[in-house]
Amino acid sequence: MPELLTIVVVEPDPDRARLIVEALDDSGDYQVHVIAERAALARQIAKVNPDVVLIDLADPSRDTIEELTLATGPLDRPVALFVDRSAEGLSTAAIEAGLSAYVVDGLTPTRVRPVLDAAIARFRIMARMRAELAETKRALEERKVIDRAKGLLMRARGIPEDEAYALLRRTAMDQGRRVADVAEALVTAAGLLG
Template sequence: MSERLSIIVVEPDRERALQIVDSLNDAGDFHIRILSEPASLAGNIRDHAPDVVLIDMANPSRDQLEELALASGPLDRPVAMFVDRSEEGLSAAAIEAGVSAYVVDGMEPRRLKPVLDAAIARFRMFQRMRMELAEAKRALEERKVIDRAKGMIMRARGISEDEAYALLRKTAMDRGRRVADVAEALVTSAGLLG
């Protein structure tokens, strides 16, 4: 995120929106854009690519909550949602939709900065976890391909697993490629031939 955070505030009530802007200005130096119409959220997110989205709602329905959360791009940025009242299960639905902070009992100016900080920290933590999970999945898939390639080499040459891996590694080094890439090429070409 940039040094000076850009924030889109979704608040239909003008007075309340100005109160939020004042609270944010008291808390730091932010570039703030107010949206009074939640229906235009997705387009504004796409056009302005804010660092954070703050949504203030009186009593959202499950559909409104999910629509607003998804429109605000919760996988791309922290989303903090302030609601006056919340039906049972809505906070869980908000978190499942990707909202980084879901605060019941509305937005209080003194709580705005700590909630914003918590939403950003939580978003970054989940972003790291998503990246680590994707890396682990990629590594597992590569391991499976390497194992398949080793098995093919072992059968074709009548050699041990260690020797098959050594051959894969030497071929990769000779060609300036990764072992997983050489294994993938071998598995793919064998699939074309078989």
């Protein structure tokens, strides 16, 4: 059985909040918290630490979207924004700000579950892409350090590149460390000595 999702609904209007909560109750088993006041929103959301945040706005502005985005932590969890009206460029601004879903024409009970599922799926895809990008950047930086270390060994010992790499690899294995860590230590030491 999947873990119970905790959902924060940001909605100042009690009637609209009730409709959203009822739609969520009808579409699944969730732990729902309604936040009516946007003052100190980030702190209120952090206190609940939800899995998903749903925000309902009648008429957003770019400033409101940026404020809500900062407060809801879209890199930490899926955030879906439901709006009644949208000015040109706001949907792009919302997605660029990290929101997982931007739904125009308000929130209706039949849309809650599909939008919730889509927001979660999009968030997971983006999180996976961010992790892959970070890993690729880390690997590239490690490759640069290893290349610098090989160059240092080639000059200092007068050996070809493949022997320099073999020496780094053998040293790493002997010390139970990663090649990149040994290379980093060599580059750092050479910087101190040079």
